Structures are given as structure tokens and as C-alpha cells.
Amino acid sequence: MRYWSLLFALAAIISVGIFAYAPISPEWWLPAGPNVSAGHLHSVSSAGKQIDSLFVIILLITGIVFIGTQVALVYATYFFVDKGPNGRKASYFHGSQRLEVIWTIIPAAILVFIALYQMGTWASVKFRSAAPKVQPLAQVTARQFQWVIRYPGEDGKLETKDDLFMVNDLHFVKGKQALIYLKSSDVLHSFFLPALRIKQDAVPGLTIPVWFDTDQAGHYELVCAELCGWGHYKMRGNVTVHETQEEFDQWLQSALKEQSRDQVAAVVTGSQGR
Amino acid sequence: MSNEHAANGHGHADPHAHGADHGHGHDDHIHPAPTNPLFKYVFSTDHKVIGIQFLFSGLIFFVVGGLLAMAIRWQLAWPWKPMPFMARFMPSWAENGYLMPPEWYNKLFTMHGSVMIFFVIIPLLTGAFGNFLIPLMIGARDMAFPKLNMFSYWFMPPAMIAMANAFMVPGGAPESGWTSYPTLSNSFTSTPGSYEAQTWWLISLLFAGVSSLMGSINYITTIIMLRAPGMKLFRMPMTVWALFITAILQAFALPVLTSALVMQLLDRVAGTNFFSPAGWVVANGPAVVGGGLPLLWQHLFWFYSHPAVYIMILPGMGMVSDIIATFSRKPLFGYKPMVFAIAGIAGLGFIVWGHHMFQSGMNPALGATFMLSTMMIALPSAIKVFNWLGTMWGGRLQFTSSMLNAISFVAMFIIGGLSGIFMAATPVDMHIHDTYFIVAHIHYVLFGGSTFAIFAAIIFWFPKMFGRMMNEPLGKLHFLLTFIFFNGTFFLMHIIGMHGHPRRIADPTVYEYLRGTGTMGLNQFMTLSAFGLGLSQLIFAFNFLYSIFAGPKAPANPWHANSLEWVATDSPPPYFNFEKIPTVYHAPYEYSVPGMENDYVPQTQPLPEPTAHTVVEKA
Numbered sequence: 056m057r058y059w060s061l062l063f064a065l066a067a068i069i070s071v072g073i074f075a076y077a078p079i080s081p082e083w084w085l086p087a088g089p090n091v092s093a094g095h096l097h098s099v100s101s102a103g104k105q106i107d108s109l110f111v112i113i114l115l116i117t118g119i120v121f122i123g124t125q126v127a128l129v130y131a132t133y134f135f136v137d138k139g140p141n142g143r144k145a146s147y148f149h150g151s152q153r154l155e156v157i158w159t160i161i162p163a164a165i166l167v168f169i170a171l172y173q174m175g176t177w178a179s180v181k182f183r184s185a186a187p188k189v190q191p192l193a194q195v196t197a198r199q200f201q202w203v204i205r206y207p208g209e210d211g212k213l214e215t216k217d218d219l220f221m222v223n224d225l226h227f228v229k230g231k232q233a234l235i236y237l238k239s240s241d242v243l244h245s246f247f248l249p250a251l252r253i254k255q256d257a258v259p260g261l262t263i264p265v266w267f268d269t270d271q272a273g274h275y276e277l278v279c280a281e282l283c284g285w286g287h288y289k290m291r292g293n294v295t296v297h298e299t300q301e302e303f304d305q306w307l308q309s310a311l312k313e314q315s316r317d318q319v320a321a322v323v324t325g326s327q328g329r
Numbered sequence: 330m331s332n333e334h335a336a337n338g339h340g341h342a343d344p345h346a347h348g349a350d351h352g353h354g355h356d357d358h359i360h361p362a363p364t365n366p367l368f369k370y371v372f373s374t375d376h377k378v379i380g381i382q383f384l385f386s387g388l389i390f391f392v393v394g395g396l397l398a399m400a401i402r403w404q405l406a407w408p409w410k411p412m413p414f415m416a417r418f419m420p421s422w423a424e425n426g427y428l429m430p431p432e433w434y435n436k437l438f439t440m441h442g443s444v445m446i447f448f449v450i451i452p453l454l455t456g457a458f459g460n461f462l463i464p465l466m467i468g469a470r471d472m473a474f475p476k477l478n479m480f481s482y483w484f485m486p487p488a489m490i491a492m493a494n495a496f497m498v499p500g501g502a503p504e505s506g507w508t509s510y511p512t513l514s515n516s517f518t519s520t521p522g523s524y525e526a527q528t529w530w531l532i533s534l535l536f537a538g539v540s541s542l543m544g545s546i547n548y549i550t551t552i553i554m555l556r557a558p559g560m561k562l563f564r565m566p567m568t569v570w571a572l573f574i575t576a577i578l579q580a581f582a583l584p585v586l587t588s589a590l591v592m593q594l595l596d597r598v599a600g601t602n603f604f605s606p607a608g609w610v611v612a613n614g615p616a617v618v619g620g621g622l623p624l625l626w627q628h629l630f631w632f633y634s635h636p637a638v639y640i641m642i643l644p645g646m647g648m649v650s651d652i653i654a655t656f657s658r659k660p661l662f663g664y665k666p667m668v669f670a671i672a673g674i675a676g677l678g679f680i681v682w683g684h685h686m687f688q689s690g691m692n693p694a695l696g697a698t699f700m701l702s703t704m705m706i707a708l709p710s711a712i713k714v715f716n717w718l719g720t721m722w723g724g725r726l727q728f729t730s731s732m733l734n735a736i737s738f739v740a741m742f743i744i745g746g747l748s749g750i751f752m753a754a755t756p757v758d759m760h761i762h763d764t765y766f767i768v769a770h771i772h773y774v775l776f777g778g779s780t781f782a783i784f785a786a787i788i789f790w791f792p793k794m795f796g797r798m799m800n801e802p803l804g805k806l807h808f809l810l811t812f813i814f815f816n817g818t819f820f821l822m823h824i825i826g827m828h829g830h831p832r833r834i835a836d837p838t839v840y841e842y843l844r845g846t847g848t849m850g851l852n853q854f855m856t857l858s859a860f861g862l863g864l865s866q867l868i869f870a871f872n873f874l875y876s877i878f879a880g881p882k883a884p885a886n887p888w889h890a891n892s893l894e895w896v897a898t899d900s901p902p903p904y905f906n907f908e909k910i911p912t913v914y915h916a917p918y919e920y921s922v923p924g925m926e927n928d929y930v931p932q933t934q935p936l937p938e939p940t941a942h943t944v945v946e947k948a
């Protein structure tokens with residue numbers, strides 16, 4: 056009968072094993088930047104680095120708690136099993152005030168520690184007061200099922216006549232804070248950059264600033280993370296991070312020239328995405 | 330035994346029976362049982378029959394919800410591959426080569442979530458076990474309001490019919506998830522499922538909500554008013570405590586959900602604009618006047634639905650506490666701290682709803698306060714886990730299939746609780762919100778937790794419900810397979826979730842970072858486990874149905890437990906439950922009392938003097 060405890064032991068061991076293996080495998084861990092070999096353990100954005108280290112700290116703390124409780128559970132189910140009428144009797148006690156106090160205060164302290172420890176990161180990635188004081192990179196309007204991205208044109212200002220409209224194509228520069236204004240023109244969507252750990256819902260009627268950066272140039276993916284209708288699964292955007300500002304400017308110039316702006320602009324300015 | 334009558338009052342009691350000889354219960358008159366089968370089995374006011382009605386309808390919908398889940402898993406592992414069997418049922422898919430249309434995927438998970446939460450877990454825990462157990466465990470002849478109780482069940486069929494009808498209307502089943510966020514849900518043009526089916530979804534939940542509300546009012550009143558003599562509040566079994574606090578949660582949270590549902594219904598059918606911004610247009614539909622706020626729905630919805638997730642776990646916690654104590658042959662460790670922990674969870678449960686909205690556009694400073702309260706709610710959960718371990722420690726564990734399910738409730742709830750801490754940390758939640766990490770969390774608490782508790786409880790109370798025992802070897806086999814396949818299905822969701830696999834997407838291969846064999850291989854592995862999990866339930870279904878008719882006859886107290894339903898009445902109990910209302914002398918956890926011949930002391934039997942003394946001091 057006591058061998059049932061081995062089932063619980065096995066489940067716990069496999070669980071720990073999976074999380075021990077995860078960091079070795081890029082596909083099992085937090086998503087890496089385009090250049091995976093450069094140590095995929097850490098995100099390529101400054102917010103992401105903080106988030107990853109928080110994740111790891113919480114993983115370690117919860118891992119210890121997990122192992123401790125599972126060991127206790129397996130121990131109890133192995134050693135305190137009923138051994139028939141001639142076995143030992145169960146001990147008779149109703150609890151222990153001392154233990155209750157101990158196992159209330161210690162977890163409370165740990166939880167408060169986690170709570171306070173992560174507050175700074177949260178403030179720096181989301182509080183509006185922490186938004187970088189830079190020219191906005193673009194206005195991103197989510198609609199079923201695409202990302203309409205409006206960059207300032209020659210004049211460097213948004214909402215002017217020379218703006219550049221792109222669909223599902225986000226560009227910014229390595230090592231620089233990019234600030235976008237996020238909107239929706241129909242239903243909820245969510246702007247999710249997995250490699251940068253950035254996520255923000257796009258809400259009908261609200262304009263929400265979102266900022267991010269990365270230290271690796273290359274191609275990334277933009278994901279819609281909030282259910283937005285039948286085509287939600289394919290609401291994917293391309294993200295290109297340019298090595299230098301010059302490279303970005305060049306891209307912007309050529310895109311401005313090329314843009315079949317009248318078509319796209321008509322769609323967007325005609326809707327609520329302004 | 331000074332204040333036996335402290336909190337007692339019995340509905341059917343003769344006033345003078347209360348006086349001198351309270352030790353022998355009440356001399357109350359009992360209505361004869363109805364003989365017309367229509368009133369005996371269908372429109373019954375007997376809480377036991379109503380409980381079993383909830384049990385059957387819950388289990389039937391469990392099958393429906395489970396099949397929907399299989400279809401979801403098929404699509405995730407092999408996107409757009411023709412689904413086995415489905416071609417026959419879906420003639421309209423012919424033009425597509427019998428591939429699932431993309432909106433169908435959204436219909437599947439919407440209905441899966443809605444059915445499992447509103448028609449399976451909540452009705453099973455509160456409807457089935459709440460009804461069946463509360464009067465029996467507190468020594469009452471029935472609920473305080475038997476007719477209201479009957480109505481609470483009969484409000485469910487309209488809910489079920491409305492939900493089933495949602496599949497049939499033009500546009501097909503709803504597609505906005507069990508959370509139904511506007512403006513996807515309140516505009517007709519946003520997606521096919523919002524064309525008409527969403528209205529039926531709302532109507533369905535309104536009925537289900539009213540049903541729950543009637544139930545909870547009944548439970549609260551019954552527990553306050555109808556306890557047997559001597560059944561002081563702190564002598565009630567944990568199951569009753571948990572159901573009591575759950576009922577209070579429901580009574581306070583449901584009105585908010587009801588208002589939200591009515592508001593969305595009005596948005597859809599009466600042209601109000603609670604949730605749409607000014608002049609709003611969705612997918613070339615007609616413009617609405619607007620002036621509303623999409624986030625308002627999320628606040629109202631989660632103000633109910635966060636307490637609701639505790640409605641879905643607290644009764645499980647209560648039942649598991651009783652089952653673990655019984656099969657450890659040992660007093661429950663920390664009875665009062667356990668009660669306070671439940672109360673703490675319930676109280677805090679009302680101020681954490683914002684943790685579902687960290688990334689929603691709600692003021693991030695508000696998010697920080699919700700983060701703090703959410704961290705704190707993990708504390709009572711932890712306390713409960715420690716107390717369960719303390720209960721087993723030093724016991725004489727009997728691994729019945731019921732106990733195995735109860736232990737795995739503890740083991741799996743630990744995982745679900747710990748993953749909650751990741752999501753409570755707002756910056757980490759930024760990455761894992763709306764990914765499979767959340768799906769893993771949900772299923773560790775709701776399947777690993779609540780569903781294992783339901784299995785444990787069904788096996789445990791089956792003898793009381795049907796007068797027969799379930800088969801133990803089959804029960805163990807079912808447990809073994811369910812435990813293995815459950816973990817195989819859901820544990821790896823943590824991994825793909827932290828890798829950024831979004832939830833609610835029909836085809837992960839759209840994204841490059843999910844296309845590799847690492848992620849898709851895991852998806853396929855999880856799908857195969859899920860099929861195994863589904864098939865394993867056939868064992869349970871067989872065991873359940875076979876045992877109802879052919880299981881060995883159950884004695885009154887097969888588990889040698891202490892609480893009233895075992896020690897004061899037969900299996901199954903007669904109409905109106907007790908020959909005589911029993912008198913209660915202590916909490917139901919007096920197992921292995923030193924110096925006694927039996928290793929259990931029924932609640933109806935006074936403790937030997939010296940022990941009674943120490944128990945009182947400790948309590």
C-alpha cells in the first residue's frame with residue numbers, strides 16, 4: 056500500500072526534472088532573441104532582463120517550497136501507512152499553535168518580500184510616469200486581424216499628412232527606447248512581444264503608451280494575445296530591429312516613397328483608429 | 330455539555346421537545362414521503378434527491394465538456410487536420426474538406442470553459458454535495474426551504490437548454506470565451522458567434538446564476554437555523570464550514586455577475602451602451618451611440634469570477650479535509666486555523682479581482698495594490714496545505730481510492746497555488762498573462778484540485794447516496810491513470826506557457842517561435858495524454874453506473890467515520906434523514922482516541938471524561 060507514495064514521489068521528481076531541463080533547451084525556456092546562441096537564458100530587453108530574474112527568483116522560491124511540501128507528503132504517505140491491526144496506532148493530537156504561527160509567519164514574510172521586491176520593475180515598465188521622454192516611434196492600432204502601424208513622416212510628428220502607414224510591420228532601433236501609442240479600432244487585442252516580455256491590451260476607446268527596447272538587432276514576432284474573433288490566431292506582426300538609427304532612417308525613407316499610402320490611409324483614417 | 334442549545338433551532342421541532350430531554354433529540358412530526366414518482370424523483374423537495382439530480386446532470390455535462398476539450402487538443406496538436414469522427418456530424422464542413430473552420434476552435438474553448446465552470450464544477454460542488462451533505466452532516470431533516478431548493482435545481486435545465494441552443498442558432502456557438510469580454514461579445518458583427526449565440530449564453534448564465542443564488546440562500550439559512558442539538562458552529566465538519574462560506578461568497582458575488590450579464594444583454598438586445606465607447610463600429614457593423622467602457626465589464630465580471638474560482642475550490646478543500654482525516658484515522662490538524670484560513674480566503678477573495686486585469690489597461694498603480702492582496706491570498710492556501718500534511722503526519726493512512734484522490738488534491742493544489750505566485754507578480758504576469766501558463770494554473774487548481782476532490786467525494790459518499798459501495802480496484806486503476814495522464818496533459822503547459830505560447834489560438838504554427846518540434850512536440854504529447862485522460866474516465870463511468878445497480882450493499886458507516894451522516898442514519902438515509910434528530914457532543918475528528926476500543930468516536934457519543942477535557946482546552 057505504501058507504494059502509492061512512490062507515485063507522488065515520481066510526479067514530483069519529474070516536475071522538478073522538467074524545470075531543471077527547461078533552461079538548457081531554447082524551446083522550453085522563456086523565448087530568446089533572434090540570436091539564440093548568445094545565451095538564451097536572458098531576455099534581450101532591459102525590462103525583460105528584470106522580468107526574467109524575477110521569474111527565476113520566484114521559480115527558486117516556489118521550487119524550494121514545492122520540494123519541501125512534496126517530500127513531506129511522500130514521507131507521510133510512505134511511513135505513516137496503515138499496517139493492519141497489529142501496526143502502530145495513529146497518534147492523537149489536534150494541532151499545534153506554535154507550528155501554525157511558524158507556518159503563517161514564514162510564508163507571509165516570503166510573500167511580502169516577493170511583493171515588495173517586484174514593485175520597482177512593475178513601476179518602471181508600466182507606470183506612465185516612467186515612460187521614456189522620447190519622440191514616439193509610432194501609433195499602433197490593432198484591428199481585426201492586423202496591426203496598423205503609423206510612423207511619423209519627414210516632420211517627425213504623428214498625426215500629420217506625411218505619416219507612414221504600415222501593416223503588421225514594426226521597426227525600431229537597437230539600444231533605443233521605443234515608445235508607441237497603442238489603440239484598438241474594434242475589439243480588445245493585446246500587443247505581445249514574447250522575446251521582450253512586453254504585453255499590453257489594446258482597449259477600444261483608450262490610448263495606452265507602451266515602451267520597450269532591445270540589445271539585439273534582427274527579426275522578432277509580434278503576437279496578439281487577447282482573443283479578438285475568428286482570426287485571432289493569425290494576427291501576427293513582423294518586428295524588425297535595426298542595428299543603427301541610420302539603417303532605420305533609410306528604411307523609413309524607402310518605405311515612405313513606396314507606400315501606397317492612399318489605400319491604407321483611407322482605410323485607417325476612415326475608421327476609428329485616429 | 331453546558332451550552333448544547335447555544336445555536337440551535339429546528340424548523341420542524343415541537344416547541345416543547347426542546348426542553349428537558351434534549352439529549353435524545355426532537356420528537357418532531359415527519360411528513361410522509363411522496364409516493365407519486367413525479368414528486369419523489371423529479372420535482373422532489375428532498376435535498377438528497379436534488380443533490381443526486383445535480384450530480385447526474387453535472388456528470389453528464391462533464392462528458393460534454395470533456396469531449397469539447399478533446400477537440401481542442403486535436404486542433405492544437407495537428408492544426409487543420411481533418412478531425413476523426415467529426416466529418417459525419419458536420420455536413421457543413423464539406424466545402425472545407427472537413428477541416429475545422431477557424432471560428433470553430435473559438436467556439437470549442439468558449440463552450441468547454443463555460444460548461445465546465447458553470448455546469449460541472451459549481452453545480453457538482455455546491456449543488457450536488459452542498460445539497461446532499463449539509464442537512465445530513467448538521468443533523469437536519471431537510472433544507473430550510475425545500476421548495477426553493479427544488480426550484481434551484483429546476484432553474485438549471487433552462488440554462489442548459491439555452492446553452493445547447495447556442496450551438497444551433499445562426500452563426501453557431503458563442504466565441505468570446507468564458508470571460509466574454511466586450512466589445513467582441515456585445516457587437517453582433519465582431520465574429521460569427523457574437524451574432525446570436527452570445528445572447529443565449531447570457532440567458533443561460535442568468536438562469537444558472539439564479540439557481541446558485543437560491544441554493545446559497547438555502548445553505549446559509551439551513552446551517553444557521555437547523556443544526557442538531559449540540560452542533561455548535563465549531564463542531565461542524567469542514568465540509569459544512571466550506572460549503573457555508575462558499576454560499577456566503579456566492580450570495581455576495583452573484584448579484585454583481587447578474588447585473589453584468591443583464592447589462593451585456595441590454596447592450597445586445599435593447600441598444601444600451603454600457604460597454605461600447607462613443608460612436609463605436611466593429612467590423613463594418615452599424616455604429617452604436619456608445620459612451621460605455623469595455624473595462625467596466627472586466628471589473629464586474631471578475632468581481633464575481635474571482636470569488637467564483639474559490640467557490641470552485643473551497644468545497645473541495647472542505648471535503649478533502651474530512652476524507653483525509655477519516656483515512657488517516659487521526660484528528661484533523663488545526664481545525665480552527667483551517668476554518669479561519671477558509672474565511673480568510675473568502676474575505677481576501679473579494680479584493681483581488683484586479684489580478685486578472687494587470688495588462689488590461691487598468692491603472693498600473695491599482696495593479697500594484699491588487700498584486701499585494703493577491704500575494705496575501707496565497708497565505709491561507711499555504712496554511713491549508715500545511716494542515717493537511719499535519720493531518721496525515723503520524724496517522725495510520727488507508728489508501729482507499731477516495732483517499733488517493735484526496736491526497737492528490739493536496740499534491741496538485743500545491744502546484745496550482747505556487748504557479749499563482751508567478752502570475753501575482755505583476756511584471757512576470759506581463760509575460761505569462763494570456764499564455765498557456767495560465768491554462769496550466771487553471772487546470773492544476775480546477776482539475777488537479779476541484780476535480781480530484783469531486784472524485785474523492787463521489788467515492789466517499791457514494792455508499793450514503795446509493796446504499797452500495799463502488800469497486801475499489803477499479804477506483805484505484807481510475808485514479809492511477811487519471812493522475813498520470815492529468816500530469817502528462819497539463820504540467821508541460823507551464824513550459825510552453827513560459828515560452829510564450831498564447832492561449833486561445835487555433836494554430837500555434839502561425840508563429841515561428843512556436844513552430845519547432847520542441848513546442849509542437851509537446852503539444853502533441855499533451856494531446857495524446859489528454860486522450861488517455863478522457864479514456865480513463867470510462868473506467869470511472871463504468872464503476873459508477875455498475876455500482877449503483879450491482880455494487881455490494883453498503884453498511885451505515887463503511888469508513889468508520891464520525892460525522893452524523895454516517896453514525897446517525899442508514900445508507901441511504903430514510904426520507905427526512907434521521908429516525909431521531911441526533912445530539913452532538915464534539916467535532917467529527919475524534920479518531921484514535923487513546924484508551925478507547927474503537928479508533929473512532931461518533932459525534933453522537935460523548936468523549937470519555939479526561940479526553941473531553943483536553944479537547945475543550947485545545948479547541
Ligand code: HEM
Nearest residue numbers: 638641642684685707710746749750752753762763771774
Ligand atoms: C494561491 C492562490 C492563487 C493565486 C495567487 C492565484 C493567482 C491568479 C492570478 C494572478 C491569475 C490571473 C493570471 C492572468 O490572467 O494573467 C489567476 C487566474 C486564474 N485562477 Fe488563480 N490564483 C490562485 C488560486 C486559484 C484557485 C484556487 C483557483 C480555482 C479553483 C484559481 C483559478 C483561476 C482561474 C480559473 C484563472 C484564469 C481565469 C481566466 O483568465 O480564464 N486560482 N490566478
Ligand SMILES: [Cu+2]
Nearest residue numbers: 279281283287
Ligand atoms: Cu487577437
Ligand SMILES: [Cu+2]
Nearest residue numbers: 635638684685
Ligand atoms: Cu482570480
